Amino acid sequence: MPRFRAVPVSSPAAADLLEAYFAERRETFPSGKGSYRTASPVDSTFTPPAGAFLLVEDDAVDALACGGVRRIEPTPEGLVRYEVKHVFVRPEARGRGLGRLLMAELEEVAAGLGADLVVLDTNESLLAAGALYRSTGYAEVEPYNDNPNATTWFAKPVSPREVAR
Secondary structure, eight states: OOEEEEOOTTSHHHHHHHHHHHHHHHHHSOGGGOOOOOOOOOGGGGSTTTEEEEEEEOSSSSOSEEEEEEEEOOOTTOOOEEEEEEEEEOGGGTTSSHHHHHHHHHHHHHHHTTOSEEEEEEOTTOHHHHHHHHHTTOEEEOOOSOOTTOSEEEEEEOOOOOOOO
């Protein structure tokens, strides 16, 4: 049974998954789009109330997947936004629904931190990711950032919840 654990992005387990994620993106980034640009995340961006970084673990393998949410500027209408970043499932763990579970958990975390809206960007070459986002209620929106790796932007409203104390 997969479980979620919040960790600093600088933790060894998170750093290992992030390096695997960045390496895969560099290797598979569409050649006509230039090179994949990496921006290493920092702990303060993914620490409550600014955000959170989660690992998906099970009893057989320490860390199967990871992803985070971070607060970004509100919408012009004043909606509180959290952005999903660095969602990655190890290749050997794919096809088990972990991405869907992780996305739902990240949305819950963002809502608990006060989000009205969860946003993310992706590249059109990531077909499975785009299908996951669409199937879980994300709608395409106009670009909200200038990420050179992104070709598609998504948003999904969430209901803010009281942070458990």
